[in-house]
Amino acid sequence: MAEAVRKLNSAETPLYREAPNNIEAEQALLGAVLVNNDAFYRVSDFLKSSHFYEPLHRKIYDVLAELIRMGKMANPVTIKTFLPADEKVGDMTVAQYLARLAAEAVTVINAADYGRAIYDLATRRALITVGEDMVNIAYDAPVDMAPSEQIEDAERRLFELAETGRYDGGFESFSDAVKTAIDMASAAYMRDGHLSGIATNLHDLDKRMGGLQSSDLIVLAGRPGMGKTSLATNIAFNIANAYEPAQQADGSFKAKNGGVVGFFSLEMSAEQLATRIISEQAEIPSSKIRRGDMTESDFEKLVVCTQTLQKIPLFIDSTGGISIAQLAARSRRLKRQRGLDVLVIDYIQLMQGSSAKSSQNRVQEITEITTGLKALAKELNVPIIALSQLSRQVENREDKRPQLSDLRESGSIEQDADVVLFVYREEYYLKNKEPKPGTDEYIKWEGEMNEAKGKAECIIAKQRHGPTGTVSLAFTGEFTRFSDLAEEHHLPERFE
Incomplete structure (x- = not known):
């Protein structure tokens, strides 16, 4: 001792x-x-x-x-x-x-x-x-x-x-919160397009939403075949492609325009997702890329496009059935190592809850996932775009436009989301209703089909800090690309 x-x-x-x-x-x-x-x-x-x-x-x-x-x-x-x-x-x-x-x-x-x-x-x-x-x-x-x-x-x-x-x-003092709000407003005033959030480069959608707001959970939902994944990959690419870093006073980098994008693809492999983006940018149908059915000029276009794409800060994780805890840990790691400005998850129903109790009840599990995603959006201070399936009850209605009540498996998706967007394409449903050629119904159907061809609707069904309503978009099926729709009243004056 x-x-x-x-x-x-x-x-x-x-x-x-x-x-x-x-x-x-x-x-x-x-x-x-x-x-x-x-x-x-x-x-x-x-x-x-x-x-x-x-x-x-x-x-x-x-x-x-x-x-x-x-x-x-x-x-x-x-x-x-x-x-x-x-x-x-x-x-x-x-x-x-x-x-x-x-x-x-x-x-x-x-x-x-x-x-x-x-x-x-x-x-x-x-x-x-x-x-x-x-x-x-x-x-x-x-x-x-x-x-x-x-x-x-x-x-x-x-x-x-x-x-x-x-x-x-x-707790933080209210004066600090006010200072942050003023900084955000001043950044929006200085930024191209006067958006407080990150621009998706779909101008009508940006105008309605003010860009993607940090710490928001944005649910993008639709029936299969509507183009949810296409719209999500289009937005992810547009943001990553517009990325411009600016150095901060403490030596770190922050996005001046665009941003670093993390994409959790639970449905498709990273290679399939990359093929989609290449197809969209090079304007070569993805079926042709897969089969190698290309002309020499197509192949040259593909090579030039690939060289550009290799430089963009878009990171893909294609782990299937990932749990909310794993997803949060990987997102934190990406933000720490490479930076992170937007997170995309394709899609909610393919994720798993973390606790054993919730996995016995699907509604409870989805509730845990959406609550976890909203908490993660606030923690990382980035917008999270989470894709979601819709229930089949849409198909039984005459008007197939989705409603909030169609969100599948849990009211928590609607409750936790700051923004709910629905993708709807009339053309998809009309195509399956084609009557016999030569009949009166066919002439009527043809007129409707011509009207709906190449058009899509993005319905803003819920938005915490802005108006709801419908935004019209153009959709090019062969390249799975969404873009701004050139409406007749938006076109320049023409002289015959």
């Missing part, structure tokens, strides 16, 4: 390890801001008061930030009234401490470097917290928490830390 105590008291073994911090860097940064308020704007977009280790420094930074954002002068004299007068820093008062910080201030040029040092140390402290929690939970091993659940929780916390530089998930 005496030996153990002697070892514990020896100089080799420290009694405790202090969390990583750098008080001098914090003092230098605060001093720089007190001397020249412009230094604040070098760090304000990534450094928060919670990143400071010393509680008094957090208070000082908060007061500085508030005064500077209000356009007022922030110096040792103006901010001392907002800080506790009776607090002591060693043998100094707070007012004397502020004066000392300003007197020993560094130049403004170094402000960003000090800010990054403080930010990195705060991230390391948060990592220690996550690591300690992981170890403690793994030792205690609660009965109701399976190891896979703990891995998922740890991955989520690490992802949040990688994204925000801290792990708290608590």
Whole structure:
């Protein structure tokens, strides 16, 4: 026992390890801001008061930030009234401490470097917290928490830390929320097309929805043969093809236009999906590509198109029957490693729930999946386009246009979705009703067919932040391509 105590008291073994911090860097940064308020704007977009280790420094930074954002002068004299007068820093008062910080201030040029040092140390402290929690939970091993659940929780916390530089998930002040809303409005004003969300490049749809909004769950539904997957691949390609990165103040990249797209294809293989996109872009029917039935000029077109396509940030995962937990983990990984701006899932009914209970009841399972997708959209702060099948009751109606009540297996799809889009093509149903040629019915059918040919409807049945209604699109069946419809009143004036 005496030996153990002697070892514990020896100089080799420290009694405790202090969390990583750098008080001098914090003092230098605060001093720089007190001397020249412009230094604040070098760090304000990534450094928060919670990143400071010393509680008094957090208070000082908060007061500085508030005064500077209000356009007022922030110096040792103006901010001392907002800080506790009776607090002591060693043998100094707070007012004397502020004066000392300003007197020993560094130049403004170094402000960003000090800010990054403080930010990195705060991230390391948060990592220690996550690591300690992981170890403690793994030792205690609660009965109701399976190891896979703990891995998922740890991955989520690490992802949040990688994204925000801290792990708290608590309340944020309304002023922060207002600031974010104003930033979004200003970004929309500056962006091409004045959209607050990500442009799909289907202009009528963008106008109605304002683009794809971050953290929205967008359900795209339709009966088989309507072109759900085609519309989803068209939108995914348009976004990835328009991708333009812009560097942020903290060195990371963010999409200025377009975005990085993750595509979970549970129905088709990655190669089948790629063939569809090549067919659409090169304007060669996919059946011809598969059979190799191409002319020399077609093949040249294919090669040129493939070279362009290889550069776009579109990532495909074709694992069948993926669970919501696996999908969330892979999406977080993609965002961390390559970035992520839009996620597409084809389709909800092919996914599995994570818990054993829900897999016994299909409605419960779909509820778990849609709730999980909505939570993931908020966590990753990206729009998620999830495709969904519709029930057969559509086929029994005279008017085959889908309604919200047709969403299959669960009301939770309608409930959790921020936007519900239906794809409908009259041409598909008319084709199957062809009467005998030469009859009056045939002439009537032919007129209807000509009217519906090459047209599709995208019905916005639900939208949390915008109007509902129908958008007309053009559909080219042989290339499975949706595009803007050139309506008669949109065409330029013609002279005979």
